[in-house]
Amino acid sequence: MxxxxxxxxxxxxxxxxxxxxxxxxxxxxxxxxxxxxxxxxxxxxxxxxxxxxxxxxxxxxxxxxxxxxxxxxxxxxxxxxxxxxxxxxxxxxxxxxxxxxxxxxxxxxxxxxxxxxxxxxxxxxxxERSLTQGQQIAANIRSTIARRVIVFATGPEVISGEIEDTNTPTIAAALTGEGYRVTAGGPLDDDIDTIAGVLRSAIEDRGFGIVITTGGVGAETKDKTVEALEMLDTEASTPYLAKFEKGQGRHAKDGIRIGVAKMGDALLVALPGPNDEVVISIQALVEGLAAGEGKELLAERIVGVLRKRMSDFHRKQKHETRGHS
The missing domain is CATH 3.30.70 (Alpha-Beta Plaits)
Structure with a gap:
């Protein structure tokens, strides 16, 4: 039988x-x-x-x-x-x-x-009937996973409590309002293997569909978040927010990058640390997700609003400098 x-x-x-x-x-x-x-x-x-x-x-x-x-x-x-x-x-x-x-x-x-x-x-x-039912169940589960988000702040200053993690609540508030379920993952040390391992586990072992990090995207030696994403996805999209001359001052790398990567169906996003940058980045992310954009378009959307903010800031500074001269 x-x-x-x-x-x-x-x-x-x-x-x-x-x-x-x-x-x-x-x-x-x-x-x-x-x-x-x-x-x-x-x-x-x-x-x-x-x-x-x-x-x-x-x-x-x-x-x-x-x-x-x-x-x-x-x-x-x-x-x-x-x-x-x-x-x-x-x-x-x-x-x-x-x-x-x-x-x-x-x-x-x-x-x-x-x-x-x-x-x-x-x-x-x-x-065929059972397979259709199974595919529907699988689709429902996959849809649920896609809206499960975990957020990690990075840096020893957050771990030690010297700096309050305001980014995780900011992201949670923005995404919860859009129907996502957000979990605070806690702070991560600036170690590339640790970051990559925790992010991988969040997807493979804990079933999160979106993993977001804040901080660690700069040009200093300690900044390892984008590199951790590249360990998990060698084709991660990592556009530059700003470029520098490598070796100038504290710049051990040639610029500041954000990152968007994929592991299977899961999305990984590396955002800057400043809270005002997180605010506009997460809004861009929400809009990109709603539009069904892939990692390349998401990354360009996020870095685009950050570049505009930086450009507006410099333009304002020049205007104020001229006003005082």
Whole structure:
């Protein structure tokens, strides 16, 4: 009897494939076991190819690991599979194997598989209905995760209490009003490995969809936040807010950058430390998120309002200087 697979049994570890279809983790349950079939001088490569073609995966991703007596065991050498390519495929698979020279499929032939591969055994109509329900649940969970935000301030002066963290409450107030759930992550030391590790854990272990840091984006040696983002996403968008001559004064780097990165579906944002800059940055972020912008456009939107603020500030200073001369 085919097992009934509830959509809630699918653990939500998935990605969108290159053709925009969702794939789920096999979670190390990668074996297909076919019992009570006849095997006589069988070419195992032909067997593996028949299975691969039926499951719509590359032929080099299926390996026969056991073939003896009336038992055939195959390993699917993938981390993820598309459930829609599995649902109700048992009879199709048996038919494909029956066409391989030396393989005999009978009424007694059975297929055993676990985890996501278990979708092969499910009735086609029931499987498609359950898969639709599962995708809806997954979409709802993903939507909830996307609105879970955690905020980290950086710097020893915040950790020691010398400086009050006004940025986290500012960000929380702005995002909560837009329907996000915001958690204060606490302060982080200016250590690139520590920052990268905490940010990664916030996404992979704690299930946050947006991770925001404040501070540590400057040009001094101690500023490590943007570099931490680049450790997590080598293609992070890190535009310059201002550029300097490296080595001039305390400038160990060639400028001030903000950062927007991605890890899977999660977003990481590195903002400056001054509260007035956080205020305008977070508003730009909210507007960009509402517009569905990717990391590049988000980064340019944020750095754009910061550059304008800096330009306005310098223009005001020049005007005041002329007024006093």
């Amino acid at each position: 085919s097992p009934l697979i509830e959509p809630t049994s699918i653990r939500l570890i998935s990605r969108i494939s290159s053709d925009n279809m969702e794939e789920f983790e096999l979670l190390e349950k990668t074996e297909l076991r076919i019992e009570n079939l006849g095997l006589q001088n069988v070419n195992l490569t032909d067997v593996a190819n028949a299975v691969a073609d039926t499951l719509e995966i590359n032929r080099d991703e299926v390996l026969v690991i056991d073939a003896r007596g009336s038992l055939l065991t195959l390993d699917i050498m993938r981390d993820q599979m598309r459930p829609s390519s599995l649902v109700g495929k048992q009879q199709v698979l048996f038919s494909a194997l029956g066409k391989v020279a030396g393989v005999t499929i009978t009424d007694e032939t059975t297929l055993c598989s676990e985890g996501i591969l278990g979708w092969i055994l499910v009735d086609q109509k029931l499987g």
